[in-house]
Every structure is written in structure tokens, then in C-alpha cells.
Amino acid sequence: MGAEGNVHRIVVPTPLPLGSTNVYVIDAKPITLIDTGPDTDTTLMDLKAGLSDIDLGFKDIERIVLTHGHVDHCGLVCELSKVSDPEILAHEQDKDIIEDFGAASSERFEQCKELLESTGVPSQTLQVLREFMEFLGSLTHICTVTNALKDGDKIDFENDQMDVIYTPGHSSGSACYKYGDVIFSGDSLLIENSPCSVYGGADKKSMGLDDFLDSMRKLSKYGAKLVYPGHGDPFEDIEEHVKIMQKAYEARRDTITGYLEGEGLTAFELMNRLFGNMSIEQVLMGLGETLGHLEILVEEKAVKTEERDGLVYYRI
Numbered sequence: 001m002g003a004e005g006n007v008h009r010i011v012v013p014t015p016l017p018l019g020s021t022n023v024y025v026i027d028a029k030p031i032t033l034i035d036t037g038p039d040t041d042t043t044l045m046d047l048k049a050g051l052s053d054i055d056l057g058f059k060d061i062e063r064i065v066l067t068h069g070h071v072d073h074c075g076l077v078c079e080l081s082k083v084s085d086p087e088i089l090a091h092e093q094d095k096d097i098i099e100d101f102g103a104a105s106s107e108r109f110e111q112c113k114e115l116l117e118s119t120g121v122p123s124q125t126l127q128v129l130r131e132f133m134e135f136l137g138s139l140t141h142i143c144t145v146t147n148a149l150k151d152g153d154k155i156d157f158e159n160d161q162m163d164v165i166y167t168p169g170h171s172s173g174s175a176c177y178k179y180g181d182v183i184f185s186g187d188s189l190l191i192e193n194s195p196c197s198v199y200g201g202a203d204k205k206s207m208g209l210d211d212f213l214d215s216m217r218k219l220s221k222y223g224a225k226l227v228y229p230g231h232g233d234p235f236e237d238i239e240e241h242v243k244i245m246q247k248a249y250e251a252r253r254d255t256i257t258g259y260l261e262g263e264g265l266t267a268f269e270l271m272n273r274l275f276g277n278m279s280i281e282q283v284l285m286g287l288g289e290t291l292g293h294l295e296i297l298v299e300e301k302a303v304k305t306e307e308r309d310g311l312v313y314y315r316i
Contacts, residue, residue, distance in 0.1 A: 094173025
């Protein structure tokens with residue numbers, strides 16, 4: 001049986017605008033989950049039902065491998081650990097945010113506060129963003145990552161191995177996993193999404209869009225027959241998909257440089273031009289994507305910055 005024959009997808013709900021999250025079961029010794037979904041009652045119920053459909057229960061889970069430290073992917077680790085005491089594996093760069101999301105995200109928010117204020121985001125919006133981060137913290141609980149992973153590590157199964165591929169950008173510790181001819185991509189590759197990162201740089205300081213782009217190009221070289229993403233349906237032809245995402249990045253870049261011709265805009269003003277009215281959850285993603293593009297353009301000296309009254313304006 002090929003690797004894909006051992007893989008089962010369980011789609012679980014989240015209380016977030018992105019909708020559902022994919023949890024994958026590798027039915028080989030040791031029984032392994034790829035991601036868990038957030039800690040909600042409905043997620044737990046749907047995960048339990050999905051496992052039951054393949055004649056498994058929570059007690060059978062021997063190992064949990066996480067693609068990254070966002071709560072829609074790792075929130076249920078604590079609850080599941082109470083049942084079967086599985087090994088918990090994740091890349092070392094996301095270990096802190098997985099183990100204590102509240103503390104790690106609060107620290108990161110404070111580090112980015114000055115940057116966020118310089119974008120022109122209204123103070124009331126900034127406060128709502130802080131409250132949203134606190135809500136995200138309610139979807140997970142303190143846990144322990146038992147094995148911190150690095151790029152190139154091998155994860156052993158009874159008759160096979162899974163390769164760890166470090167893919168920063170969506171988060172500082174995003175990782176993908178190659179198992180036979182398939183790749184579990186987490187949020188490093190998603191269908192119908194433009195390249196987007198939110199404070200996901202490998203340095204834990206930058207937005208990380210440049211890292212995201214490098215990571216998706218890296219993934220395209222592995223020749224996987226099938227990609228199992230963190231959201232949405234599995235897909236084939238990873239190289240073609242990466243080309244599509246690269247074109248989406250270039251199109252967004254062209255739109256941004258067009259807006260910045262002739263006038264200076266703050267990152268928040270630019271985000272509103274790009275995306276229009278957004279929910280507070282989407283503002284975090286939209287602002288992150290906008291700042292990611294601006295980081296690259298400033299680094300390339302394609303865009304200039306000017307500070308006025310504590311705000312940073314960008315122009316060609």
C-alpha cells in the first residue's frame with residue numbers, strides 16, 4: 001500500500017472565518033495525527049466521529065505532528081494528550097507559541113505594537129485586534145512539545161519514514177512533511193490563496209512574505225504527487241500550483257506599486273485600497289500581507305518611506 005493509502009482526512013470545524021481545518025490520520029504504527037484543529041466542543045466531536053469512521057479512538061493516537069503553531073491547527077493538543085499521552089512533534093521555531101499561545105502571542109504583539117501603530121491603524125481597531133488575539137488564545141491550552149524538529153529530520157514509522165521540511169513564512173516555525181509521494185503542507189501551500197504571511201518570518205521579527213515565497217519554491221522541488229493542505233481539498237501538480245501562487249504575488253505587487261505612484265500611503269491606507277472593507281479577523285491577515293509586500297519592496301529599494309507624525313508613508 002502506498003503512503004497515500006494510509007492517510008485519512010478528517011475535516012473539522014473552526015469558529016474562524018476561514019472555515020474548516022483538515023486533520024490527517026496516518027494509519028501506520030505509531031498511529032499519527034497531522035494537526036488537531038482548535039479546542040472547541042464541536043471540533044472535538046467531529047474529530048472523534050472521524051476517527052470512529054476508521055475504527056480508531058483518541059486512545060489510539062500515539063503521536064501528533066504539527067505543521068505550525070496557529071490555534072486552528074494545534075488547539076486540541078492539550079485535550080488529546082490527556083487521553084493517550086502521545087508524543088507531540090513540531091518545529092523548534094514554533095515550540096513557544098504551541099506550548100503557551102497566550103504568552104507567546106502577547107509578547108509578539110507588544111514587539112509589533114510600534115510597527116502596527118506606524119501603519120495608521122486606528123487605536124480602536126488595534127484594541128479589537130488585541131481582543132481577537134485573546135480570543136484565539138481561548139482556542140488552545142498550555143501543552144508540552146516533546147520533540148522539537150529541525151529541517152531534514154526524519155520521523156520514523158514501523159516500515160517507513162517522514163521527512164521534515166522547514167517552510168517559514170506563514171509562521172516562524174511552519175513545517176511540511178513528505179511521506180512517500182505526498183506532502184502535508186499545512187498553510188504553506190493552499191489552493192486559491194495569494195501568498196500571505198503574518199509575522200511569520202524565520203527571524204520572528206519580519207512579516208515573512210519573502211520567507212513564504214522561498215518556502216513554496218522549495219516545496220515545488222520535491223516532486224510530490226499529492227499535497228494535503230491545512231484547508232481545502234488535496235491537490236496534485238505542486239509545481240503548477242506554485243507557479244500560480246507566484247503569479248498571484250506578482251499581480252499583487254504590481255497593484256501595490258500602482259497605488260504608490262504619485263502619493264504616499266500608510267500601510268493601513270494601502271490595505272484598504274487593496275481589500276476594501278474587512279472583518280477584524282481579516283484585518284490581521286490583510287495588514288500582514290500588505291506589510292509583507294512593503295518589506296520586500298523597501299528592501300529592494302523599489303519603494304521609499306517617509307515618517308510624518310509617527311506614521312510611515314510609502315511611495316514610489
